[in-house]
Amino acid sequence: MGLIAIGAGICMGLAALGVGIGQGIVANGAMHGMSRQPEIMGKLLVNMILAMAIMETALVFGLIISIILLGKM
Amino acid sequence: MNLNELGARIIVYFGSSGKFFLSESTCYAIILAVILAVVGIWLGSNLQAVPKGKQVLVELFVGWIYKFTEENLGKEFARSFAPYFGTLILWLVCANSLGLIGIRPITADVSITAGLAALSFVLIQYNAIRHLGIGGRLSEMRDPFSFMIIMDIISDLTFPVTLALRLFGNIFGGMIVVDLWLNLMSTISATFCPVPILRCVTVIPLNLFFDMFEPVIQGYIFTVLTAINLRRGMEGTSPETLERRRKSKEKRLAKHQAKQLEQAG
Numbered sequence: 001m002g003l004i005a006i007g008a009g010i011c012m013g014l015a016a017l018g019v020g021i022g023q024g025i026v027a028n029g030a031m032h033g034m035s036r037q038p039e040i041m042g043k044l045l046v047n048m049i050l051a052m053a054i055m056e057t058a059l060v061f062g063l064i065i066s067i068i069l070l071g072k073m
Numbered sequence: 074m075n076l077n078e079l080g081a082r083i084i085v086y087f088g089s090s091g092k093f094f095l096s097e098s099t100c101y102a103i104i105l106a107v108i109l110a111v112v113g114i115w116l117g118s119n120l121q122a123v124p125k126g127k128q129v130l131v132e133l134f135v136g137w138i139y140k141f142t143e144e145n146l147g148k149e150f151a152r153s154f155a156p157y158f159g160t161l162i163l164w165l166v167c168a169n170s171l172g173l174i175g176i177r178p179i180t181a182d183v184s185i186t187a188g189l190a191a192l193s194f195v196l197i198q199y200n201a202i203r204h205l206g207i208g209g210r211l212s213e214m215r216d217p218f219s220f221m222i223i224m225d226i227i228s229d230l231t232f233p234v235t236l237a238l239r240l241f242g243n244i245f246g247g248m249i250v251v252d253l254w255l256n257l258m259s260t261i262s263a264t265f266c267p268v269p270i271l272r273c274v275t276v277i278p279l280n281l282f283f284d285m286f287e288p289v290i291q292g293y294i295f296t297v298l299t300a301i302n303l304r305r306g307m308e309g310t311s312p313e314t315l316e317r318r319r320k321s322k323e324k325r326l327a328k329h330q331a332k333q334l335e336q337a338g
């Protein structure tokens with residue numbers, strides 16, 4: 001039972017770690033693009049948020065799995 | 074924690090077996106659809122050449138939807154698919170942000186999002202096959218190389234699953250966070266006051282993010298992904314691949330003819 005709780009915690013933590021790094025890379029690229037070409041800022045912002053939200057799916061899968069794990073306790 | 078408490082409440086049972094029922098989310102979904110339809114008919118009535126009042130707002134939204142569809146689907150298909158995408162995004166944004174008025178968000182139920190994703194899947198496959206024909210669809214699926222058909226089948230089949238789980242997970246997660254925060258606030262305020270007074274204002278920042286920002290983003294993403302995949306399905310084989318296939322076929326024919334000539338001579 002304790003192991004399940006630890007597993008849920010690790011699942012969330014690792015998912016957040018990966019997604020955080022990935023979103024950082026996306027934001028990095030978008031910021032570079034914006035500073036080079038400020039006139040396409042609006043378009044870049046929309047695409048950046050879109051890419052980030054798609055990436056967040058992995059985090060959400062982690063969340064669902066940890067909720068299922070917690071339900072088994 | 075009990076998983077059964079997290080699902081949508083069941084309101085109506087049909088029959089005695091208890092296998093057929095209507096859950097909270099389904100009822101709210103139907104009610105929301107009816108409300109949106111009535112509001113839409115009211116907004117679309119009595120239109121004038123010079124827009125005034127409510128018509129300005131409606132024209133803004135409709136114009137944006139047509140522009141959005143044209144950007145994502147191309148000029149050819151924009152007019153026929155814009156009404157569908159407009160309905161989808163409007164319904165999704167309203168359904169996701171029902172937490173604002175204290176109702177469980179409709180899309181925090183995996184059945185609803187799975188139904189929507191199945192709708193998108195059927196739309197994409199049906200339109201791709203109707204537009205290209207079965208042969209064209211197969212040729213498009215093995216676009217640069219023939220073994221890519223495996224990848225294409227896998228990506229086509231996982232698309233509705235990820236679409237459903239993304240929407241469900243984001244809205245469900247937001248709902249849980251808001252609920253946990255409300256529980257914490259009522260526990261804290263119970264220590265000094267019989268009325269859960271801390272719950273009233275402190276939740277507003279969370280509502281702003283999880284019930285206003287996230288719904289718009291998730292509704293937009295659902296619509297945009299459907300549109301992009303629809304376009305990819307209807308686009309057909311790329312010209313470079315067609316050219317390459319034609320050339321290799323010609324080469325094979327030439328070789329065959331040369332062999333036949335050799336045998337004859």
